[in-house]
Amino acid sequence: MLQIECPWCGLRDETEYKYGGQAHVAYPEDPSALSDEEWAEYLFFRDNPKGPFAERWVHTGGCRKWFNAVRDTRTYEFLAVYANNEPRPDISSLTGADTAGATA
Amino acid sequence: MADLSTLQELRRSPLHDMATEIRDGGVTGDRAVQLVEQPFVTMVSVRIDPDSTGSRGIDEALGAPLPRRVGETSQAGGHTALWLGPDEWLVVSESDAESLVEQLRTAAGDTPAQVVDLSANRTVIELTGPGARGVLEKGCPADLHPRSFPDGTAIMTSLARVPVLLWKVDADHFRVLPRASLAQYVAAWLLDAVREFAPASPSAQAGA
Numbered sequence: 360m361l362q363i364e365c366p367w368c369g370l371r372d373e374t375e376y377k378y379g380g381q382a383h384v385a386y387p388e389d390p391s392a393l394s395d396e397e398w399a400e401y402l403f404f405r406d407n408p409k410g411p412f413a414e415r416w417v418h419t420g421g422c423r424k425w426f427n428a429v430r431d432t433r434t435y436e437f438l439a440v441y442a443n444n445e446p447r448p449d450i451s452s453l454t455g456a457d458t459a460g461a462t463a
Numbered sequence: 464m465a466d467l468s469t470l471q472e473l474r475r476s477p478l479h480d481m482a483t484e485i486r487d488g489g490v491t492g493d494r495a496v497q498l499v500e501q502p503f504v505t506m507v508s509v510r511i512d513p514d515s516t517g518s519r520g521i522d523e524a525l526g527a528p529l530p531r532r533v534g535e536t537s538q539a540g541g542h543t544a545l546w547l548g549p550d551e552w553l554v555v556s557e558s559d560a561e562s563l564v565e566q567l568r569t570a571a572g573d574t575p576a577q578v579v580d581l582s583a584n585r586t587v588i589e590l591t592g593p594g595a596r597g598v599l600e601k602g603c604p605a606d607l608h609p610r611s612f613p614d615g616t617a618i619m620t621s622l623a624r625v626p627v628l629l630w631k632v633d634a635d636h637f638r639v640l641p642r643a644s645l646a647q648y649v650a651a652w653l654l655d656a657v658r659e660f661a662p663a664s665p666s667a668q669a670g671a
Contacts, residue, residue, distance in 0.1 A: 360604075367549050368533045368618070372604045375621065420626055421619045422533070422548035 363428070364440050368421045375420030381405045382413040382427040383447055411438055411450045476502030477586045477646035485588075488654040492662035494594030498653060501587040501638075505556040507563050510577040512550060517574025524570035525554065534616040536630070545617040545630065553581070553628070585628065585640040588650060594660040595637050601656050603629065623652040 361373040387393055387401055406412065412432050417425045429439040429450060439448045478485060478500040489497035511518045513531060522528040526539030530546040537544050541557035556563050560580040567578045590598060596607050602623040606612060617630035627649065628640035641649040 371620075374604070374624075420621055422551070424548055 361435060363416065363437060365418045365421060365424075366426050366440055366442060367424060368418060371418070371421060375418060377417045377419050379415030379417055379425065382415045382443070409433055413447045413450075415443065474503070476500060477643040478502070478588070478650050481647060481650050484654055485650060488657060489592070490594070490657050490661035492660075494597060494660040494662075495592040496594040496598055496657045496660055497591050498650070498657070499589045499591075500650075501589055504582065504587050505558060505560045505563060506580075506582045506585060507554045507556065507560060507567065508547075508577065508579045508581045509544075509552045509554055509567060510550055511571060511574060515574040517571035517576050520570035520572055520574075521567055521576075524566055534612075534618050536615050536617050538615075545628065547619060547628075583643060585642055586646045588639040588641070588646070588653065590637045590639065590653070591635055593635055594657070595635055598653065598656045598660060599629070599637060599639075602652065605629065607631070609634065622649060625649060 362370045363373055363376055364370050365376075384401070384405070387397075390398065393401070409432060411429050413427060413429050415425060416428050417423070425443050427441050427443045427445070427447075428437055429448060430437050438450070441448060479502075482500070485498050485500060489495070509521060509529070511521065513529060518529060525537070525542045525544055527537040527542075527544065529544050529552050530537045533546060535546050542563075543555045545553045545555065547553055554563065554567070560582050564578050564580050568576070571578065599622065600607055603620055605618060605620045612631055614631060614633045617628060619626065620629050621627065622629065622639060622641070625641065625645045625648065627645075630638040630640065632638060639649060639653070
């Protein structure tokens with residue numbers, strides 16, 4: 360069982376969480392000015408890195424709060440957990456030199 | 464106009480239909496466990512910014528500050544506040560819900576806040592006896608050992624794969640608060656789970 364650290368509740372089982380996709384996907388400032396292609400890009404296109412990936416999680420089985428996490432998609436290791444209004448942490452400092460080039 | 468006192472008599476708790484099974488479902492012996500439903504307990508949800516003036520007003524109205532960390536509860540004057548999230552609490556109280564909601568709404572003042580009577584949302588199943596922790600450990604992923612789950616801890620977790628609020632009063636006394644619609648399932652699961660805690664019957668020992 361994968362355990363995930365909720366910023367408010369601490370370590371809990373993966374089954375208490377729901378996944379929310381890629382983090383830091385900002386809503387377009389002026390959606391009506393976007394072409395269909397740009398709008399489709401915003402709606403449907405997401406990164407799919409092999410390595411550290413910043414993503415959103417919600418602790419549905421506990422405090423019901425959303426938060427962001429950096430997870431290594433190769434190892435499922437959670438490298439950082441942070442509030443969803445904080446900037447993405449510096450991933451190279453979390454993973455060390457060997458994976459520094461793998462940032463998304 | 465409807466007579467409210469009659470309506471109070473007509474209400475049925477979520478585990479009304481299982482009252483006999485629950486009463487007879489306990490076990491005795493070294494690892495005794497007894498189950499009982501506490502129906503119609505007053506529960507009021509409070510959502511407010513914990514650093515606001517309104518939250519200090521609520522602290523005063525309750526007689527104890529709202530707990531700030533996961534698992535914590537604070538108790539004073541018949542009210543217990545349970546931490547549900549960084550800006551959400553459940554006040555379990557001996558007062559009646561209507562006056563408590565009114566009192567807390569007044570205490571919150573102008574601060575944006577939500578104070579709602581949720582008494583009908585959950586029921587309370589009390590587990591008492593030295594076997595209580597062992598029964599819960601069969602279906603709860605949380606670590607219930609006293610080193611990480613001291614007396615007075617309450618957390619949102621799951622029991623038998625459904626979400627419940629689990630509240631430890633002391634080592635031999637737990638409260639399980641399932642949603643009303645899941646209460647019969649949780650009670651049935653608990654009744655099954657306690658069976659193995661009964662002392663072995665003499666005939667079973669002879670056959671072993």
